[in-house]
Amino acid sequence: MATFTPAEIGHTDAYKLMTGLVIPRPIGWIGTIDDQDRPNLAPYSFFQCVATNPPVVLFSAGISDGHEKDSLVNTRATGEFTCNLVDMATVEAMNQSAAELDRGESEFDFAGLTPLASESIAAPRVQEAKASFECRVQQIVELGNAPVTHAVVFGEVIRIHVDDSVLDGTRVDFAELDAVGRLAGNYYATTRDLFDITRPG
Incomplete structure (x- = not known):
């Protein structure tokens, strides 16, 4: 069995190992709004639910050479975000929304998606x-350590929106949700x- 010490192999190889081993990772499609009310959308596979009372999710945004992603800048400024789940029907649009656009340019427009008003916050949801x-x-x-650090954003979930097609009461029909997870490189999993x-006991 091979053994690696992250401090010795360096950030790039450690990243490849971590993202290749911690799989599949759910994708948090993070919607935010900037100080000029312009919507932003970006996918994050460093995403997870971490508490239930109250419900809390997190996403982790990389910071390279001090440059913060728009999602993080907007979240710091407004204190809110939406997390939209990715399925097979939206995976191509999700990939398009990962493009590096100029600040203020809409990933919704670029990916052919529809921003949907939230009920309790200003940040938009993804209608699709x-x-x-x-x-x-x-x-x-x-x-983390410069030049590559991370900001882990913890958000309390104050509203949950679920399409009727994937619900049986409060239980989720996994097949109808048809969620997608991230692997390494350009690979994804269904x-x-x-x-x-059956659990013991």
Whole structure:
């Protein structure tokens, strides 16, 4: 078995190992709004739910040479964001929304998506997404060493929007949700190949 020490192999190779091993990763499609009320949208595979009472999700935004992504800049300024889930029907648009556009240029327009007004916050949702969370920032934690650091944004989920097609009461139909996860490089995984295991006790 090979063994690696991240401090010795360097950031790039450590990143490749981590993103190749921690799979599949759910994708948080983060919607924000800037100080001129312009919408922004970007996907983050460093995303997860981390608490349930109250519900809290996080996304981690990389900072290279001190340059912060628009999602992070906007989230710091407004204290809110939406998290939209990616499925097979929206995966191509999600990929388009990852393009490096000029600040203020709309990823919604670029990817052919529709911004949808949230109910409790100003940040937009993705109308085409089957599920979305409206979130208020709880805290932002800075991690890592320059030149590449990360800001981990924790957001309390204050509203959950789910398309009727994927719901059975409050339970989610995984097949209808048809969610997509990130692997490494340009590879993704579906949630179509399912099995169940009964827990002991």
